[in-house]
Amino acid sequence: MGLVAEQQNQNAPKQASPLIRIAGVAKSFPTPEGGSVTALEAVDLTVARGEFVSIVGPSGCGKSTLLYMIGGLVEPSSGSIEVGGSRVVGPDPKVGIVFQEFRIFPWKTVRSNVMFGLELQGKGNAAERLAIADRYIEMVGLRGFEDRLPKELSGGMKQRVAIAQTFACDPDVVLMDEPLGSVDALTREKLQDELLRIWRDSGKTIIVVTHSIEEAIYLGQRVVVMAPRPSRVIATYDVHLDHPRTAEMRTAPETAHLRNEIWNLVRGGVT
Amino acid sequence: MKAILRLYPIGLILLVWELSTRAKLVDPMFLPPLSAAVVDFWANLGLLMQDALSSLMRAGAGLLIGGGIGLVVGMAMARSKLAESFFDPLISALFPTPKLALFPLLMVWLGLGNGSKIALVALTAFFPIVINTYSGMKGVDKFLIWNARTKGASSFQVLTRVMAPAALPFIFAGVRIATSFSFLLVVAAEMLGSTDGLGFRILYAQRTFEANTMYAAILFVAVLGYVVDRIVGLIGRRLLAWQDTAA
Ligand SMILES: Nc1ncnc2c1ncn2[C@@H]1O[C@H](COP(=O)(O)OP(=O)(O)OP(=O)(O)O)[C@@H](O)[C@H]1O
Numbered sequence: 001m002g003l004v005a006e007q008q009n010q011n012a013p014k015q016a017s018p019l020i021r022i023a024g025v026a027k028s029f030p031t032p033e034g035g036s037v038t039a040l041e042a043v044d045l046t047v048a049r050g051e052f053v054s055i056v057g058p059s060g061c062g063k064s065t066l067l068y069m070i071g072g073l074v075e076p077s078s079g080s081i082e083v084g085g086s087r088v089v090g091p092d093p094k095v096g097i098v099f100q101e102f103r104i105f106p107w108k109t110v111r112s113n114v115m116f117g118l119e120l121q122g123k124g125n126a127a128e129r130l131a132i133a134d135r136y137i138e139m140v141g142l143r144g145f146e147d148r149l150p151k152e153l154s155g156g157m158k159q160r161v162a163i164a165q166t167f168a169c170d171p172d173v174v175l176m177d178e179p180l181g182s183v184d185a186l187t188r189e190k191l192q193d194e195l196l197r198i199w200r201d202s203g204k205t206i207i208v209v210t211h212s213i214e215e216a217i218y219l220g221q222r223v224v225v226m227a228p229r230p231s232r233v234i235a236t237y238d239v240h241l242d243h244p245r246t247a248e249m250r251t252a253p254e255t256a257h258l259r260n261e262i263w264n265l266v267r268g269g270v271t
Numbered sequence: 272m273k274a275i276l277r278l279y280p281i282g283l284i285l286l287v288w289e290l291s292t293r294a295k296l297v298d299p300m301f302l303p304p305l306s307a308a309v310v311d312f313w314a315n316l317g318l319l320m321q322d323a324l325s326s327l328m329r330a331g332a333g334l335l336i337g338g339g340i341g342l343v344v345g346m347a348m349a350r351s352k353l354a355e356s357f358f359d360p361l362i363s364a365l366f367p368t369p370k371l372a373l374f375p376l377l378m379v380w381l382g383l384g385n386g387s388k389i390a391l392v393a394l395t396a397f398f399p400i401v402i403n404t405y406s407g408m409k410g411v412d413k414f415l416i417w418n419a420r421t422k423g424a425s426s427f428q429v430l431t432r433v434m435a436p437a438a439l440p441f442i443f444a445g446v447r448i449a450t451s452f453s454f455l456l457v458v459a460a461e462m463l464g465s466t467d468g469l470g471f472r473i474l475y476a477q478r479t480f481e482a483n484t485m486y487a488a489i490l491f492v493a494v495l496g497y498v499v500d501r502i503v504g505l506i507g508r509r510l511l512a513w514q515d516t517a518a
């Protein structure tokens with residue numbers, strides 16, 4: 001199996017129908033002094049159905065804000081965002097978000113946290129919800145912690161609960177904001193492979209924001225690079241690595257080359 | 272055992288009380304011996320129990336009514352700008368008023384029976400609960416709400432399944448304050464105009480120079496107040512066991 005492949009046929013993002021269409025989106029927030037601070041200006045991005053896209057960029061360039069807007073939690077100041085052909089007007093359970101802050105519900109055990117979305121949506125009966133929850137708890141490696149409260153978990157464990165919580169709801173689109181930031185390196189690699197497996201099996205559309213360029217390359221079919229002042233997308237790289245990913249690809253020369261190229265670009269954008 | 276040991280300062284004071292009165296250091300009309308008050312308590316157990324029941328019933332009913340309304344109004348204020356702009360100035364204006372000042376009025380409207388006391392307690396209990404519910408729910412972490420909304424929560428579900436439990440520590444602190452206020456106010460109201468209840472019993476004993484009974488009733492009020500607060504505290508600890516607090 002070659003490490004570098006031309007655009008794969010079954011995952012040809014450019015040709016497939018765009019699921020998420022972001023056009024000229026800007027966002028500014030009012031300041032207490034009566035002025036305004038610009039979080040994003042003029043972002044254009046389209047994501048195909050079933051695509052896995054990584055976003056990297058320096059802190060404060062508006063990555064989280066962009067995800068909130070796609071998820072319908074924050075309204076753009078101008079421009080338009082469409083998901084599945086209709087304009088985003090509010091949150092939709094079809095679009096799940098794993099938040100950077102991974103706030104899970106502190107009064108709920110791990111299991112009831114993971115079941116919560118299913119309960120809210122009235123999906124399945126109690127036994128089915130339990131089975132789904134346990135499956136995702138197992139997936140993120142928290143078996144045996146089902147009945148623990150969040151206060152008894154480490155930061156990385158809470159983050160994994162948040163991931164399970166979102167995937168248990170089975171959204172078509174998953175937006176992940178630095179989902180593995182607090183997870184140790186070993187678990188991180190395992191979860192990256194889990195994410196890729198779910199993505200391949202389910203055909204979900206996934207956007208992941210990460211501070212790790214290596215992670216962005218390993219996960220994404222495309223890496224979108226954002227830059228601050230003005231906040232925008234400055235480049236998009238296609239990742240020519242085969243699926244399924246293998247451990248060797250992490251250290252392959254092509255990966256290192258792409259990593260350096262992106263790194264130089266990001267560094268240039270910062271200074 | 273530890274808990275009992277911790278209470279030793281109280282035991283010490285009671286001991287000093289008993290010994291100094293036994294030694295005839297103070298006039299028993301001012302301060303009878305503790306043992307005399309305890310003996311009187313047993314002698315009047317039926318009467319005092321009746322009084323305690325009346326007082327607790329009034330405090331409890333007032334707390335439920337005032338607290339229940341406070342909870343609903345506080346939730347409404349946290350969710351709706353309209354409710355917020357309507358109730359906020361009213362609450363700010365009325366909160367500092369000592370509610371006891373309204374009691375003569377309540378007696379005229381509702382009579383000397385349970386109604387006026389329950390109304391007074393309800394008025395008093397309303398404020399700490401409405402204020403704590405409102406500010407607790409206003410302060411709920413945005414990301415908890417967003418987390419639920421992106422998982423399909425309706426605004427009613429956000430209110431009942433996210434904001435209310437998240438604000439529970441605040442709400443519960445309000446309940447605890449309201450409970451002790453309720454007890455305080457019911458005793459005061461019974462002193463002002465009533466024919467039974469522990470407040471009435473204290474004042475009546477004082478007027479008929481029954482120092483032993485007066486102290487028996489005072490001690491009973493003190494113990495009841497303590498027990499009620501402990502029960503509320505224990506419920507709180509069970510309910511809020513999920514809180515991630517230091518120590
Ligand atoms: N609610 C808000 N009010 C005011 N300014 C905000 C708000 N949210 C974000 N900003 C500003 O918008 C900019 C982008 O923030 P955002 O959180 O989207 O960045 P980010 O790329 O996710 O950063 P990081 O990598 O550190 O998470 C920042 O300058 C931030 O100060």
Ligand SMILES: [Mg+2]
Nearest residue numbers: 063064100177
């Ligand atoms: Mg962010």
